[in-house]
Amino acid sequence: MSGIGMEKALEIADRVEAFVREVIVPYERDPRIEVHGHGPSEELIMEMRDKARAAGVMTPHILPDGNHLSQRETAVVLIRSGLSPLGPLACNTMAPDEGNMYLLGKVGSPEQKQRFLKQLVSGEARSAFFMTEPASDGGAGSDPSMMQTTCHPDGNHWVINGRKAFITGAQGARVGIVMAKSTEGACMFLVDLPNPAIRIERVLDTIDSSMPGGHAVVAIDNLRVPADQMLGASGEGFQYAQVRLSPARLSHCMRWLGGAIRSQEIATAYACKRHAFGKPLVDHEGVGFMLAENLIDIRQAELMIDWCAGVLDTGSLGTAESSMAKVAVSEALMRIADKCVQVMGGTGVSGDTIVEQIFREVRAFRIYDGPTEVHKWSMAKKIKRDFAKANP
Template sequence: MMINQASARAHEIACRVERFVRETVVPFEHDPRLGTHGPSDELIAELRVKARKAQVLTPHIRDGGEHLSHAETALVLRKAGLSPLGPPALNVAAPDEGNMFLLGRVASPAQKAHFLDPMIAGEARSAFFMTEPAAEDGAGSDPSMMRTTARPDGNHWVIDGRKAFITGAEGARVGIVMAMADEGATMFLVDLPDPAIRIERVLDTIDSSMPGGHSVVTIDGLRVPADQILGEVGEGFRYAQVRLAPARLTHCMRWHGAATRAHEIACLYAVRRHAFGQLLVDHEGVGFMLAENRIALQQAELMIDWCASVLDTGDMATTESSMTKVAVADLLFGIADRCVQVMGGTGVSGDTIVEQVFREVRAFRIYDGPTEVHKWSLAKKIKRETLASLEKMAQ
């Protein structure tokens, strides 16, 4: 089958990424610098030096800032995800990947030079400050509940509030802060660290792959120059949608790679381990679980590629990304769960990355919108469409 020139380019990049992850990144999976709050910045810096030398650093963004298409990015990020350490090593991890995409679309030339270029070069990590503590009825799955405020003060804006589950805040150099102005939600670009942004604590969470972990943050009298507003005042929710739909999908891409690797490990275990007089894989219960994994991986890949193709038309793909996020998160969790089950005690140990993949994809069913919120949004759309159809029939 012939592939177009763009796809040929993406396949070549994906092959180089896969080789780098398997040969260079995987040996670091038991490095002592991997902690409960993610890999250390020292470890990430070391791996990025290697990635830069191998010409696979930030592989989805070409010279001059040109992004691969979403379909091409899917090929590359699935390979980057073959190790949980792969995305941060290659500079394609969340939240940086989504933040780079947003800045590429919305930031001014001066803002790109100051904030975006160091991120693309792998020299700066970033954080996206939107979610707020539930105890304060702050913005979680419902951003309209945002309590963080922004008020103009001369040629600056002053921001006050608290944020929670802020991925990568500890150690980040670039911040995108969402706050409510009189005109509506607004995004601000911030140099980090800043004394007005204080990390209260880094949460202990089920996942452990993202540098800096997830923090609770207090913002007290943060002064931001007016020229560091991202886009226009009051347009924060619209810009969030520019970021969120592709970011949901790239999460799916990366964790598809991790689930693929977990399945590979479970298959190797099943064809080497003997139990009750035969290879484990020859027991129907085990063989069927591996077969279900193969089916689920293919289904997830097709959903990802379908949503990517919609995004590549220029559509916001809000509905498609919600559908894909729900389906892929559930499919990948099922795969990881079956891998653990196939491997028994070894599956719940830290001897392989299988137990980590299980933890990571479990968290993914909540991150970037819980499954139930996406289903609720889809149900509202179904209701609107069905009622509109009834009204049309009645005319």
């Protein structure tokens, strides 16, 4: 990716940060922030997005001509959008839409981009990515080769049957990317939502609450999709999944780093103002050292994100690099969020600040887009392969 240059990207990032801090942070007290524990209401999302358009920060990582910022440029923008859990929703940099836009931009045909991508970039619609399947069905989770959902051609259509689980934002989405397996291998299809053949069985109660629509279990019953709505080629679905997931993992790191930075700000202010045992909390080594350790983790996370983004910008798929970033950054952010809660004591586990929610969101982040342990295992296999090549 050529991008626009870091100076211009930082200008965009500054506008995003000002918008999030001045306009979006006050919404954190809005009663529409959680609908039955499953993310902000559609009304609230569209209200915030109207203000983002007016401020010129809607989908800021995608330029008016359709070109995408480089990954390094995207990082400085997405980190700022994540200063509030509502920021990515308002600015349209949130998962799964951000990853779906990236995939469509890379793989979609001109007609598919016009029909499906355009409404996502404008922020008029949300999307869902249907890949993960219920463990009870023996379906695909961290191992996509276990996929049970099937598709087969029928005239000028494909027919899809199966069940999916943990489908983020399925409730309320208008664009879906459905993954299924054919005799040739994995395939992806673009579908308009809602569709009577795609039925939400239930929305799960999960620890996180930032994503509208929550995470759903979905039944797909004889879904008929026109052949021209297959994304890319039949049998190439796993390859396309990596096109999406490598940068998407990194984008999660960017957004939640913004949340960790905000938590550190709140915890620091608390520790500097709150007194105990005759002095400010920050003057107690047990507290001050936690904040110092957080600052180290923040700076290391920034460096890891920048390094991985640079690899992706070279045109390399960067699967190993994104796995390393996912592990290192998600674990660092968990340490930061946990220490912020600890510094703030009872206030830290209450809803009086956003710190408690960021703690919950980061805890979930250590699992989605691949748990830490799966990424470590994948890297260990690569280490073994590289050794074998170097030592035939």
